[in-house]
Amino acid sequence: MIPTEYYLLLSAAVFSIGVFGVLTRRNALIFLMSVELILNAANINLVAFSFQYGNLTGQVFSLFIMALAAAEVAVGLGIILVLYRNFTDIDVTKATTMRW
Amino acid sequence: MTAFDFAPAIALLPFVSFLVALFGGQYLPKKGAFAGIAATAGSLLLSAWVAVTVAGGETYNEALYTFTAGLDTFELHLGILIDPLTALMLLIVSFIALLVHVFSLGYMNDEGESGLPRYYAGLGLFTASMLGFVYADNILMAFMFFELVGLCSFLLIGFHFREDGPPSAAKKAFLVTRFGDYFFLIGVVGIFVTFAGATQTPGAFAGAESFPVLAEHAIMDGATEGLNTFGFDAQTWFTILGLLVLGGVMGKSAQFPLHTWLPDAMEGPTPVSALIHAATMVAAGVYLVARMYGFYALTPTTMAVIALVGGFTALFAATMGVVKQELKQVLAYSTISQYGYMMLALGSGGYIAAVFHLTTHAVFKALLFLGAGAVIIAMHHEENMWEMGGLKEKMPVTYWSFLAGSLALAGIVPFAGFWSKDEVLYEALIHGFGTEGGLGSVFLVAYAMGLLAVVFTGFYTFRMVYLTFHGEPRTETARKPHGVRWNVKGPLAVLGILATTIGFINLAPVKKLADVDVDFLHQWLAGDEGSGWEGLSTGYHHYETLLHDGPSHVTVGDIPGLGADATLIVSAVLSLALAVGGVLAARSLYKVPEPVEHTNKLGSIKTLLMHNYYQDEYQVWLATGFTYPISRAADKFDQGVIDGVVNGISSVSLFSGSRVRKIQTGVVSNYAFFITVALVVLLVIFGISGGWF
Numbered sequence: 001m002i003p004t005e006y007y008l009l010l011s012a013a014v015f016s017i018g019v020f021g022v023l024t025r026r027n028a029l030i031f032l033m034s035v036e037l038i039l040n041a042a043n044i045n046l047v048a049f050s051f052q053y054g055n056l057t058g059q060v061f062s063l064f065i066m067a068l069a070a071a072e073v074a075v076g077l078g079i080i081l082v083l084y085r086n087f088t089d090i091d092v093t094k095a096t097t098m099r100w
Numbered sequence: 101m102t103a104f105d106f107a108p109a110i111a112l113l114p115f116v117s118f119l120v121a122l123f124g125g126q127y128l129p130k131k132g133a134f135a136g137i138a139a140t141a142g143s144l145l146l147s148a149w150v151a152v153t154v155a156g157g158e159t160y161n162e163a164l165y166t167f168t169a170g171l172d173t174f175e176l177h178l179g180i181l182i183d184p185l186t187a188l189m190l191l192i193v194s195f196i197a198l199l200v201h202v203f204s205l206g207y208m209n210d211e212g213e214s215g216l217p218r219y220y221a222g223l224g225l226f227t228a229s230m231l232g233f234v235y236a237d238n239i240l241m242a243f244m245f246f247e248l249v250g251l252c253s254f255l256l257i258g259f260h261f262r263e264d265g266p267p268s269a270a271k272k273a274f275l276v277t278r279f280g281d282y283f284f285l286i287g288v289v290g291i292f293v294t295f296a297g298a299t300q301t302p303g304a305f306a307g308a309e310s311f312p313v314l315a316e317h318a319i320m321d322g323a324t325e326g327l328n329t330f331g332f333d334a335q336t337w338f339t340i341l342g343l344l345v346l347g348g349v350m351g352k353s354a355q356f357p358l359h360t361w362l363p364d365a366m367e368g369p370t371p372v373s374a375l376i377h378a379a380t381m382v383a384a385g386v387y388l389v390a391r392m393y394g395f396y397a398l399t400p401t402t403m404a405v406i407a408l409v410g411g412f413t414a415l416f417a418a419t420m421g422v423v424k425q426e427l428k429q430v431l432a433y434s435t436i437s438q439y440g441y442m443m444l445a446l447g448s449g450g451y452i453a454a455v456f457h458l459t460t461h462a463v464f465k466a467l468l469f470l471g472a473g474a475v476i477i478a479m480h481h482e483e484n485m486w487e488m489g490g491l492k493e494k495m496p497v498t499y500w501s502f503l504a505g506s507l508a509l510a511g512i513v514p515f516a517g518f519w520s521k522d523e524v525l526y527e528a529l530i531h532g533f534g535t536e537g538g539l540g541s542v543f544l545v546a547y548a549m550g551l552l553a554v555v556f557t558g559f560y561t562f563r564m565v566y567l568t569f570h571g572e573p574r575t576e577t578a579r580k581p582h583g584v585r586w587n588v589k590g591p592l593a594v595l596g597i598l599a600t601t602i603g604f605i606n607l608a609p610v611k612k613l614a615d616v617d618v619d620f621l622h623q624w625l626a627g628d629e630g631s632g633w634e635g636l637s638t639g640y641h642h643y644e645t646l647l648h649d650g651p652s653h654v655t656v657g658d659i660p661g662l663g664a665d666a667t668l669i670v671s672a673v674l675s676l677a678l679a680v681g682g683v684l685a686a687r688s689l690y691k692v693p694e695p696v697e698h699t700n701k702l703g704s705i706k707t708l709l710m711h712n713y714y715q716d717e718y719q720v721w722l723a724t725g726f727t728y729p730i731s732r733a734a735d736k737f738d739q740g741v742i743d744g745v746v747n748g749i750s751s752v753s754l755f756s757g758s759r760v761r762k763i764q765t766g767v768v769s770n771y772a773f774f775i776t777v778a779l780v781v782l783l784v785i786f787g788i789s790g791g792w793f
Contacts, residue, residue: 022772031768096766 007048015041028083028090032076039069103146103153104160107180110146110190111231113139114197118224125217130209132220136201140227143194151187155624159183159633161237161306174296174303181237181306183638184624185455189234189387192462196379197227199466199591204371206588207473213369219259223375226252230380234387238303239311239345242391243281243288246348246384250277253381257368269367276361276719280351287344294341298326305391306636312394313637319398320650335399335651342395342402345388353385353439356413360715362436366428370476373428374469377435378462386442386458393451397643400652404542407447407528411546414440416713418556422563423699423709426483427472430564434509435465437553441524444550448543449647449654450527451640452622456606457524459621460516463602464508467595471502474588475568478581485564486697490573494581497589499569501596506565508599510558511679518676519603525550526609526671533667534657554675558682566690609668 014037021034043062050058080090087094117139121132128135163179182190201223208216229252233245251274258270288303295302295311304310317323318334329337349355354362362382366373376382389396389406396402414437421433438461445454476483478495492499508517525547532543573579606621617623627639634642647654658667689698699706711717763774786792 019776023769023776026769092768095768099764099766 004048004052007044007051011041011044011048014038014044026091026093028080028092031092032073032080035076036069036073039065039072102158103149104158104162104180104182106146107150107160107182107235108164110143110150110194110235111228113142113146114224114228114231116224118221118228121217121220121224125220130205131216133201133205133209133216136204136220136224136227137198139224140194140198140201143227143231144191144198147187147190147194150182151191154182154184154187157633159636161304161636163237163301174292174300176240176303177238177301178241179237179304180235181304181636182235183306183633183636184627185390185638186235188455188459188621188624189383190231192459193227193230193234193379193383196462196466197223197230197375199470199595200371200375202587203374203470203473203591204369206585207371207477208369210585210587211477215259219256219369222252222256222259223372226256226372226375226380230384233384237305238301239288239291239305239392240303242305242388243284243348246284246352246388247281249381249384250274250281250352253277253365253368253376256372256376257365259369259372260367266367269361269364273361273365276358277351280347280349280358282347283344284348284351287341287347290341290344294328294337297328306638308635308637310637312392312398315395315398316637316646316650320646338395339399339401342399343405345392346402346406349385349388350409351385352388353382353443354413354436355385355409355440355443356416357715357719359413359417359436360712360719363429363432363712366426366432370428370469370473373431374466374473377431377469378466382435382439383458383462386439386446386454389443389446390451390455390458391638393446393643394637394646396446397449397646397652398650400539403447403449403652403654404539405447406443407543407546410440410443410445410447411528411549412440413437414444415549415553415556416440418553418560420709420712421560422556423702423706424560425486427475427485427488427564427568428469428483430485430560431465431468431472434468434557434561437557438465438509440553441521441550444528444546445524448528448546449531449652450524451643452606452608452625453520453523453527455625456621457520459605460508460520460599460602463595464505464516464599467501467505467592467599468509470588470591470595471498471505474498474584474592475502477584477588479577480582482575482577485567487575488568488573488578489571489575489695490569490578491581492569495584497592498584501592501599502569503565504596504599506561508603510561510683511554511675512558512683513676514600514603516599516601516603518679519606519608521554522672522675523606523608525554525675526668529671530656530658530667531654532657533659534655535653536655537653539652539654540657551675551678554678555682555685558679559686560682562683562686563690566686567695570691571695572693609672612668613665 018034018037018041021030021037025031025034043065046058046062046065050056050062083092083095084090114136117132117135120128120135125132125135160180160182163177165179166175166177168176201220204219204223208219213219226249229245229248233242233249236242236245254270254274257273258267260266291311292302295314298314299309301309302311305312307313314327315334315338318327319338324334327334332340351358365376368376396406417433417436417440421430421437424430424433438457442454442457442461445451445457474495475488475491475498478491478498479488482488504515508515511518511521528543528547528550532540532547534540535543604618607618608622610616611619622640625640627633627636627641633639658664659670662670689695702709708714
């Protein structure tokens with residue numbers, strides 16, 4: 001039996017890696033993957049607490065989040081395609097036309 | 101089907117002729133004149149039918165179209181009220197309008213004027229609005245048509261808009277009457293607010309639910325429940341309301357000090373002047389007072405104001421008429437003066453005398469203006485009387501009918517004006533002696549001014565007649581005047597006969613002395629028990645009760661030391677003698693082959709009179725020297741302070757916006773950075789305040 005704290009530490013680690021990726025990378029695909037990491041950190045948390053309290057709601061929720069993440073990837077990939085068409089690049093810092 | 105079912109058509113027919121002349125006038129023979137003639141003739145026939153029905157004892161007071169209905173509150177509607185006063189006025193208006201349309205054929209079409217469809221459209225709308233005003237059953241509808249009348253006068257006075265004078269005169273007429281109407285509008289709103297709690301129809305003129313009747317209950321029986329008098333005593337508040345509405349009356353009926361627009365309005369075509377002065381615009385004011393007389397009769401202060409303003413205006417305008425050189429100017433001042441008499445009569449309790457004078461004046465003033473129009477055609481549009489002379493032989497029909505009108509205006513027996521003016525003065529006199537306290541003295545002062553004006557009236561009227569028609573022709577045009585046709589002579593002849601005879605509809609003095617029943621107008625307006633229109637509370641006997649038993653306590657009295665008959669005879673002889681005196685003075689001065697300007701002997705007084713007592717100058721000063729600086733200061737305040745604050749607020753927002761927007765870099769990583777930093781900051785704050793550390 002692994003204590004819940006370990007799951008939480010894992011979750012925090014995955015979350016931090018995700019945030020690090022979002023903050024430092026310019027490639028849109030990596031950006032998208034980092035967002036996935038953040039989402040999955042949350043999933044781990046949900047499952048861990050669900051296990052801790054013996055309540056299945058958290059696990060059900062994590063299934064929903066997976067479906068949501070799949071949809072998000074579909075949209076995100078679409079955005080990346082458009083980004084590429086308009087700027088011939090997928091560097092997110094190049095697309096700065098929508099400011100003041 | 102009764103005549104009342106067709107009553108709306110009385111005003112709608114001229115309105116249709118307005119539309120026809122406006123949109124189709126260009127393609128019609130005579131440019132739409134026939135449409136107007138047909139419409140006013142139709143209105144005249146319907147009015148006659150209505151009058152016959154009313155004579156049978158029926159009246160009509162219905163709401164026809166409710167344009168705003170409120171839940172548990174009052175409603176606004178258009179409706180028709182027909183009582184004997186309305187029926188009489190409908191006849192007068194449609195009759196004069198018909199004659200003016202016919203006369204216009206000679207004055208406008210035969211003279212080759214351009215823009216005739218516009219002219220006939222204006223006449224049609226003018227007639228329609230006046231007829232609508234006359235049978236309006238509530239004061240809001242009356243106000244709406246009152247304004248339409250003002251608009252039409254603006255359009256018609258400024259008919260020759262390419263010249264300099266008419267547009268300016270039109271603007272002046274519009275602005276001066278609008279100034280009065282401003283008070284009228286406040287009065288209308290005031291009446292609605294005051295009586296809304298007591299009835300569904302607070303603006304109605306007649307019937308148990310009308311505002312004069314409610315006001316009567318409030319004052320006579322103290323039934324003020326549901327009335328909102330803004331904390332004033334009921335009588336004080338009704339005085340204020342009455343005076344506010346009187347503002348509109350004084351503007352439209354050209355009473356001092358709002359009379360200045362009327363002489364300038366002579367810039368309009370002469371038939372329009374006839375219509376304005378005899379039956380429509382100027383008559384509207386006096387008619388409004390007569391319409392809501394039950395309201396005015398309750399408040400002695402307004403009665404005193406009406407009587408004084410009327411008496412003063414009668415005298416004031418008559419003195420200015422003495423020195424004028426242009427035919428139409430003399431007539432303009434006589435109009436102001438005669439409407440002063442009507443106000444004097446209304447103020448001093450002579451309701452029937454006022455309506456009688458309104459009737460006779462409509463006839464003889466229309467006659468005089470149309471006669472003046474005929475002279476102006478003959479003189480090739482020269483209006484200065486000093487350029488005329490000797491027209492008597494050349495245009496006999498015009499001369500004799502004009503003479504009949506002049507005798508009526510001067511008040512010479514047995515022409516129409518004598519009977520009505522005598523009754524006006526007689527009523528003022530007996531009420532002056534009979535009424536106790538200040539009100540009686542006010543009536544006597546107003547009477548004295550009215551009596552004095554009789555001399556001037558006789559003088560200026562016959563100065564005008566002698567200068568125009570007698571003596572030697574003074575210019576080439578006067579020697580060879582232009583002929584006039586049937587369409588000018590016809591209306592003149594009809595009106596000439598009427599001006600001679602219409603006084604016989606109300607021979608009140610004869611009735612009192614010889615005890616024969618010849619005061620038909622009196623019987624017509626009486627409205628006593630069993631007359632079929634008692635419920636409307638607009639009959640003369642009802643007003644008499646109000647005047648006598650109400651706060652005014654207007655009572656009939658005699659000259660001290662004389663009996664009733666002697667008072668009557670003295671009053672009549674006095675006014676006749678003064679009128680004849682004025683006429684004889686004019687005759688001795690001006691009935692010579694080569695008249696000279698005797699008014700020059702007046703010296704500086706003549707200068708004063710020629711400048712109309714500097715009324716225009718002081719009103720212009722009021723506008724430029726007083727109102728203009730105030731409005732400029734207000735403009736400064738508005739532009740500087742109000743707009744400054746608003747602009748300051750917006751420029752602060754703009755400035756801070758232009759700085760803060762810089763954080764929107766468009767780079768996604770920056771946004772992610774902000775989010776992360778904010779999350780961390782939140783965590784730290786929660787941590788510190790939540791006691792994790």
